[in-house]
Amino acid sequence: MSERDRIPSTPLHVTINGRRQPVEDVPNELMMLDYLHEYRNLTGTRYGCGIGLCRACTVIVDHEDGTSEERRTCITGAHFFEGKSIRTVEGHAERDEDGEIASLSEVQQQFLEHFSFQCSYCAPGFVNAATVLVERLQREPVAREALEDTISDALEDHLCRCTGYVRYYRAVRDAVLATPGTIKEG
Amino acid sequence: MRRVLLMAGLLVAATGVARAADPGADTDRVERGRYLARAADCAACHTSEGGTPYAGGHPIETPFGTVYGTNITPDDDYGIGDYSADDFHRALTEGELPDGTQLYPAMPYTDYHGISRADSDALYAYFMSLDPVHQQSTQTDLAWPFSMRWTLNAWNWLFAPDDSDDSDESTADRGRYLVDTLGHCGACHTPRNAFGAVESDHRLEGAVIGGYEAPALTPDALAGRGWTASDLTRFLRDGRSPQGSMYSEMYPVFHHSTRYLREDDLSAMTHALLGDDPPEPTPLAAKSSTTDGQGAQLYLDNCAGCHGSDGRGVARVASAMPGNTTLRLDSPRNLVKVIHEGIEARSFGTFERVQAMPGFADDMDADQIAALATWLRQRWGGHDDTVDTAAVEDIIGASSD
Structure with missing residues (x-):
């Protein structure tokens, strides 16, 4: 045994x-x-x-x-x-028939483009949290003026010891803005 | 003759100068007042969260409405700047302001009634030494008929103590003075009658306040939950002990008050609580409890990550479960509340901060909380009974479904 x-x-x-x-x-x-x-x-x-x-x-x-x-x-x-x-x-990423990564999710792509993480240790948690946020905003859009606070509320518990959060924050904002239906019009 | 008068005048002037120039006496009195203010936990009500110390604003929920702690800095308009030492003593020990207004007994003047005049004067000296804060206190908002302050005269006649105990520190029981008078432990730990007055014949027998149980602090009750004198002293000093850590409304008491107390005063308090001949702490009944079933699996899934599958916890992170005082309480109330609401992040001492315990209001229904609470109490609290779902619903409120 x-x-x-x-x-x-x-x-x-x-x-x-x-x-x-x-x-x-x-x-x-x-x-x-x-x-x-x-x-x-x-x-x-x-x-x-x-x-x-x-x-x-x-x-x-x-x-x-x-x-x-x-x-x-x-x-x-x-x-x-x-x-x-x-x-x-x-x-999160789309994969091809061989299982290789074909394209990244919007959140992942924005994290790369903004150089959001350095050591990457916290990145998996941030990817998941930001994805939950984007999906929630698709169901329950917020006004543009409320977006900054919404991002802070959703992600403030996640710790990152390299980047000072600014690049994460900008990337999440851009991922939200690039996703249709997340912002209330008017 | 004129010269004699002049000499006398000079002497008086010299004495006056000498008094004003002796910084030691005043500094000592102010420092003593600072210590007494901590022992009396004035900040608990007179300091709002994140606010200037003693500038008021902390809301105190009572069954009759919300009372707000007032500004007790020496501001002439909104504080106690125009109080004399006599005025201060009367407000502190009788609940009566200089203009005759009666304070609501949320201010524990019935407990403070026994504060000695010397201590009152030291407290006065301390508060008058603070920088005045020009900030109006929030107005108290009570429902009729409690909004009528004149009714308090009748309340006082019925419930306020009338024998002024002129406490002499050399002979008075220092511990009882700290527990009953300055510390006003009974304000929460002694049950109150329908008029909101403490039932003095049930001193420290425990009460429910703000949804939590302020546990009984009688010698038998403390020993029954496994408390020893040294653990109790440690609990007051450090906010933690092998029996658990301070949370809910007891945490601010530690944070503002007991952590500042001298070792001899802490020992005196412990002595006053456990008595001259402390009962033997009741050992935790040996259990051969189950390690399977719904309660056990809920524990493993939701709690064991921090408290350990063996319940030993993580030092300085998560309390150990075996013999934990919340598990040993007869009532499951506090356990259920903690599972449901979690515990806020707290700091213990200068260099330690403990992260929040999550609440499980969104994850567990009343049935599951009942199963988890039952298992925890049987496994590590020495209980045989089960916590039923209806009791949990009663504690967390029927709205949670």
Whole structure:
């Protein structure tokens, strides 16, 4: 009997980046971040502080009603995601038939063009948070004057220790403005 | 004769000069006043969040309406600049302003009634030494009939203590003075009657205030939750102890008041709370509780990332669960509130800041909170009972569904 078999485990059903994952026994106390790294080899989601503070480990949870939300995987158990569908930083770009990246998402592209990140450690969390924001604004547009505050409110919990946030901020603003339907007219 | 008078005049003048030129006495008194103001936690109500110290504005929710802490800096128009030491003493200990206006008993003058005149004068000296802040206090907004201040005369006649305890520090029980008078612990921890007056025959037996339980602080209640004298002293001094950390309305008490108290005063308070012969702390009942089921899995999914799957927590980050005082309370109220609302970020001491605990109002329904609370209380709180969904709904409000 292997070591893993002795740990209380339960089958986990989860969809990641649009694909149903193979169902296997996952330890009841495993954090989602470890599941992504160790079971799915999706290492783009970063382990930062380990106490849910820095948000580098943020992924997107997609709800059936079309809404989405951020979730910190370093402090949330894998089984919290039972039956749920999530997106990680690996799931944003369009890929070709060979699985190679064909084009980046608007948020990713703006982050590159604005030189938003330097060391990139926080970038996966920012990509996911900014994507959740853009998608929310498509459903619930805001007035142009309210955009700056909206971006601050949505992203202020995410920590970046290189860039001073200004480049992230400009990139998110431009990603929102480049996405139709996010700004209320008038 | 004229020369004698002149000499006498010079002597008086010289004495006056000597008094004014002796900075030690005044500085000592001001410093003592500063310490007493902290022990009495004046800032809790008279300083608004992010506001100038003692310039007023902090809202105090009462069952009768909202009362705002007033400006107690020495501003002539909006503060206490024109108060004499007598005026100050009367406001502090009788709740009566110089113009005869009665203060609402949100100002704990019934507790402060026992403040000694010497301490009142030191507090007065301290507040008068502050820079005046020209800022009007927010007007109190109470519903009728409580908006009629004259009714307070009847309230005072019924509920205010009438024997002035001229506290002599050499003989008075310093701890009781700190707990009951300056610290006015009973303002939250003693239940109140329908008129909002503390029930003095149920001193420190616990009460619900602002939706949270201010737990019972009687010796038996404290020992029943595992408190020792040294842990209690540590809790008051550091805001944390093996039994948990201060949160909700107790955190500002630590932040503004107890962390500044001298070690001998903290020990005196602990002594006053636990008594001369503290009861043995009740050990946590050994449990062979389940590690599976809904409550256990909710814990692993939502809590264990910081508090650990074994509940040991992370030092200086997340409290340990075994024997945690919130889990050991008879009522699940505070546990349910914390799960539902989370805890704000707090600083403990100069170099430590603890991040917020998230609330799970959007993630867990009443059923799930009940299952989690039940499991936590059984696993690490020494309880056998279950928390039912209706109790959770009652605590978090029926609107949460």
